Amino acid sequence: MRRHLASLLRALAVPLAALLAWDLACRAGLFSPLILPSPGQVLRRLVAYGSPLIPYDPAQGSYLAWLASGELWADAAGSLYRVVLGFVLGAGLALPLGLLMGAKSVVYELLNPLLQVLRPIPPIAFIPLAILWFGLGNPPAFFLIALGAFFPVLVNTVTGVRNVDEIYLRAARNLGANEITVFRRVMLPGAMPYVLAGMRVGIGIAFIVVIVAEMTAVNHGLGYRILEAREYFWSDKIIAGMISIGLIGLAIDGLMGRVNARLLRWHRGIEG
């Protein structure tokens, strides 16, 4: 118990010191509040960002809906929606394609050159084309996010399938498994650690791309909101938005970690 407390204190020491230094610098008047607002001001702004804009009116609907009517929640929900749908699209295409490329070398030889050429192009470089093709709003964002998630999932899935130890394939065939069973019960689970690692990277990239997409192609979401705040010199709101983005990213990664640990219970040395 005491050890827990000690390690908790160590973990908090540097962030708290940084916060304190930030606060002292602001109190001493080292920076204009327009450039760097104080932590307290950012916190107040964050609370306001998450609070309802109008007083509760029962005629307008339920209390819960009113509580979540603040700008922050709508922005966060919009960003999350784009991330999740884009990721599902990208990973959903990459997974079967990666499995096929990993299992069948003909498919690999056919597709790999094109994919290697496309892969180094950052998804962000596709923004102009995405807007040209899909206009503004959600469609270009879905496209860009799917693209961002696609390659890490694909590359890891191919590697995963190709790295399944030959001895497991032999053992399975020896026990009478046909090719479909080998694929479903040996290659797929054998590749799973790689696939999940790829998905974790992919959703991280999807989260980066959604913010950039919202700054350029979508008039909504957390990325849009912090860019909008800059127009009004609301630096406290910019930072409040950044903090929200960070917390959501942390939550997504934590969730992926939990999913990994759950699916890879059999794996040596996996940590949650």
Next chain:
Amino acid sequence: MSAPAIHARGVRVAYSGGEGEVLALDGIDLDVARGEFVCLLGPSGCGKSTFLNAVAGFVRPTAGSVFASGREALSPGPDRAMVFQEYALFPWMTVEENVAFGLATKGVPREAAGRVVSEWLEKLHLAGFGGRYPKDLSGGMRQRVAIARVLAIDPEILLLDEPFGALDALTRRNLQDELLRIWAGTGKTVLFVTHGIEESVYLADRVVVMTYRPGTVKEVVPVALPRPRDPSSPEFNAVARRVSELVMVEQARQEEDELREA
């Protein structure tokens, strides 16, 4: 006399390596009778595992043929089940799921498969470990699971590729006795690859000593000792000495070769 379980004639296996062709096996003739326990013994590189792989159907002979249970061994089949030195248990499956794997591929209904699985887990002293993953088991227990996994599909022929090579001496003896007990109880044909002289004499009806590169049958030594065998008895040691003389010549050739290559 019924047809032999394994019938190999003129088996030759050549690999195209970096420096031309490597002849792993040449002119192997070997018959293993139904219910017989045969050990293949030789230094590493004598092709004993290659021959086992040819019987399993993993390797196609360049020339000659291998018949197993009356059919040519052209591809792997559940009538010839293999136990690997590295266990080759599927790490993503529990012990139970591993043992049930071969039954599932055969299309055995879940309930019937469950009964067979628990029966074999019981017989191999693995009851209570069905829900564990292989990573949580010791080497000896993993190999028990691997043995249960192949026995569950009731193969005619058991192929074992240095199955106890990675285990400590006490665990190894324990599993050797276990294997003999199962063999006596089921009457299966066993082809067992090893480089242990004592192990081969302890287990086999006949020890097939192989030559080093290319692998051929140097001599077949029958072990006409009643079981359980006592490795400290004079009779046992007489056979072991005979086998040892044969195999050490090949071992010396292998070492010479290694020094020349180095």
